[in-house]
Amino acid sequence: MLVNKIMTPLSVSLRPEQPAAEAWQLIRQHKITGLPVLSPNEEIIGMVTRNDLIEWGAKVFEQNTTVADIMQSPVQTIGENDSWANAWAIHGQAFPVVNQDNRLCGFLAKTRVGCELLNKANSIQLQVDTILDSVNNGIIAIDNNGVIRLYNQAAEKMTRLPKSSAMGCHLSEVISLQGLLDVLKDGRSRKDFKLSMTYTQGNRTYLTNQSPIYENGQVVGAVAIFQDISELEFISEELDSVKQLNKKLELIIESSYDGIIITNADGMIIRANQAHERIIGIPSAKIQGQPMDYLIEKGVYTHSIVEAVLAAGEPVTVVEKDQFLITGSPVQNQEGETERIVINIRDLTELNELREQLRQTKEMSERYQDEINELRGRLLKQEGLVFNSPKMQELLQTAVRLASVDTTVLILGESGVGKDVFAKTIHNNSKRQNGPFITVNCGAIPENLLESEMFGYERGAFTGANREGKAGMFELANNGTLFLDEIGDLPISFQVKLLRAIQEKEVLRVGGSKPKPINVRILAATNRNLETMVKEGQFREDLYFRINVVPLNICPLRERKEDIIPLACTFIQKYEKKYGIRKRVSPRVYDALLNYYWPGNVRELDNMMERLLVTTADDEISVEHLPAHVFENLEDKQPEVYVKGIMPLKNAVLEVERQLISTAIKECGSANRAAQALKVDQSTIVRKISRLKQSGLAL
Incomplete structure (x- = not known):
């Protein structure tokens, strides 16, 4: 509301x-x-x-x-x-x-x-009246003058007086219930008070609870709730004897060392003792109310002893799994019908129990191993990691192992191979995964701003500085990971300051006087040869050894051709979803992609797939849509013909000619251009098309 x-x-x-x-x-x-x-x-x-x-x-x-x-x-x-x-x-x-x-x-x-x-109050009042009239207990409430203000349908049946005649009347005019009037006087509740009433059909006994109604600390009324307990009174004596008998039976069942199960004729478990719980390891409360088939589904037993007893009509004994000796005995009524089945289970040997425990342990170990393999598979196929090559699988497994330790990693590789993806993978699987992941492109920050950007500055440190000061990248990455991308582009003058921050684990803001402690894991990446730069004096040797604790070298795309087609398909699917465009890709396009050198690596493949998807007007991306530079090194390469089975040589020749001519006409647009591409005369193309049609091979 x-x-x-x-x-x-x-x-x-x-x-x-x-x-x-x-x-x-x-x-x-x-x-x-x-x-x-x-x-x-x-x-x-x-x-x-x-x-x-x-x-x-x-x-x-x-x-x-x-x-x-x-x-x-x-x-x-x-x-x-x-x-x-x-x-x-x-x-x-x-x-x-x-x-x-x-x-x-x-x-x-x-x-x-x-x-x-008001509408809500009326609705609540109607609901309350409906609820009160639906209960089986009689309810009568009076105000502080003893006038009846609440009177439900169950009270009508009890007093034999309709509600219309009782409402507004004094309690003494409707029912002899002096105790409720006493509640008004002393404000004390009366519980479990028995009331007997005589009717033409006989006497009825009611159990009533009477309580005062308070408002602002004052007694403003009283309410009585009546429950007919005549039948309960009648059977109370029999119930006591049944309780005693049941208690003795419980003691007998629970004192047995063997497991005992009692079912009805339908095989529903009515009772199971603690010994059975000890033998099978399933709480008795959990199996009570379940059919015996439930224990079969759980693998406790393999056969239903209940069915065997019902079929034989007499006690049946079986051996289960060379471990349990099970005896089922029918309990019949006076008509000879089976009403209950008592099942006795005895554990045969401790050796079998140990054997079963060993089997279960082995199954659990195999299940855990499967779960570990599944989790590892999920990890290696997370978003941004698409690969089939053994090199990349081994590299990803190494990255995951490195994630579990807080060591510095130097990621090496050409531009576009996905060094940032590996850095994020290490962070996301490390104990710092809930902390920040800050990426710094060292080559994109002007030299005069490097110190303030990396370490931050205090208020008024220089002209144009933020009035409140500013935290640097190290502070932003505190308790997380700082990824220094293209670290080889750092000026040599700044490298010594970076080395000090990494070694001392503290930074000093520009204009500051007190260092700030930091807790940052360093990941660095570069496409340059740092060893050569160290020899040439372009990179500090001490910083190189500090960041090169564990090198991770990512091979270029041309050295892992198994990943080219999966990556291309992934990028096509990504941009189809992004732009709402659907295109088919010719198999010859994939052949061309496999033979290309890929100087831009994965980034170049990503950009090329996006460009092909959005610029191709046809429903299929074919080789004619590929950029010309893809074919610069392919002039001398000829496509291969693959034969997947044995067929008559004549049929094979016709099939190859059909495929070549069909593909050439489709990609070149006419028979004349197709003849030029196939280096034959146009008349030859026309003649071969006619022969193919006669042979029943349509283009």
């Missing part, structure tokens, strides 16, 4: 400077009792109601009378997610409604709240 369910959404409001007459017109036009007044910055500063305008009378229509003269200020607002009860408790007759951003979103009249609360 929230305010936003009953409020009037507002699309208009008032300004203080508006004429009062306009406020009157807007309130009449929108048929509401008032409108809020907003300041220039959209804050609610007042309220004008219909009553306010009426009180001003004719002055409202004078030109110099403005909304500011009439409005009530300050004004109480209410949130759209407040309850109706809160709205009713607020002083006033109308309130602006604001949203979570404290902006005006509606209007609420208190009369509307009252109507809704």
Whole structure:
């Protein structure tokens, strides 16, 4: 019951400077009792109601009378997610409604709240009456004068007096229940009080609980609840004897060292003792109420002893799994029908129990191993990691192992091979996975800004500095991972400062005087040969040895051709989903991709697949759509013909000719161009097409 369910959404409001007459017109036009007044910055500063305008009378229509003269200020607002009860408790007759951003979103009249609360109260009262009439217990409530105010249908049956005749009458005129009147006097409850009543059909006994009704600390009434216990009284003595018998039976069953199960004729388990729980390891409470087939499904037993006993009509003994000796005995009634089956289970040997435990342990170990392999497979195929080559599988397994230790890793490889993907994989599988992952492109930051960007600066450190200062990349990566991409592009003058931050695990902001401790794991990457740079004096040797704790060398795409087609398919699917475009890819395109050198590696393949998808007008991407540079090194290469089975040589020749001619015409657009591509005369193409048709081989 929230305010936003009953409020009037507002699309208009008032300004203080508006004429009062306009406020009157807007309130009449929108048929509401008032409108809020907003300041220039959209804050609610007042309220004008219909009553306010009426009180001003004719002055409202004078030109110099403005909304500011009439409005009530300050004004109480209410949130759209407040309850109706809160709205009713607020002083006033109308309130602006604001949203979570404290902006005006509606209007609420208190009369509307009252109507809704009244309707809800009537609905609750109806529900209460329905509930009270549906219970089997009689309920009678009186006020502090002893007059009946509540009287349900069960009370009608008990007193033999209709509700219409009892309501409004004094309790003594309806039922002799002096105890309830005493509750009014002393305010004390009376529990488990028995009441006997005589009817033409005989005596009935009721158990009644009587309690006072308090309001503001004063007794304002009393209520009595009646339960017919005549039948319970009648069978109480028999119940006591049954309890005693059942207790003895329980002691006998539980004292047995062997497991005991009792079922009905349908094989439903009624009882199982603690010994059976000890033998099979399943709580007795869990199997009670279950059929015997439940234990068969759980693998405890392989056959149903119940079915065997019902079929034989006499006790049956079987050996289960060379471990259990099971005897089932029928319990028959006077008519000779089987009503119960008592099953006795004896554990034969401790050796079999140990053998079973060993088997279960082995199965558990195999299951855990399968789960580990499955988790490893999921990890190696997470988003951004698509590969088939053994080199990449071994590299990913190494990266996952490195993730578990907090060592520095130097990721090497050509541009575009996916060094950043490996860095994220190491971070996401490390103990720092919930911490930040900050990437810094060392070659993209100007040299004069490197120190302030990496280490941050204090307030007023230099002209144009942020007034509050700024945290550097090391501080942002605290308790997480800092990925220094293209670290080989760092100026040599800054390398010594970076080395100190890594070694000392603290940074000093520009303009600061006190170092800040940091807890950061360093991952670095470069496409340059750092060893050569060290020899040439372009990279500090001590920094090189500090970051090159564990090198991870990612091979280029041309050295793992097994990954080219899976990557291409993945990129096609990604951009089909992104742009809502669907294209087929010719098999010859994949052949061309496999033979290309890929100087830009995975990044180049990604860009090429996106370009082909969005620029190709046909439904199929063919080799003619590929960029010309893909074929620069393929002039001397001839396509291979694959034969997958044995067939007559004549048929094989015809099939090859059909495929070549069909592909050439489809890609070249005409028989003449196809002949040029196949280096034969056009008449030869026409003649071969005719021969293919005669042989039943359509293009």
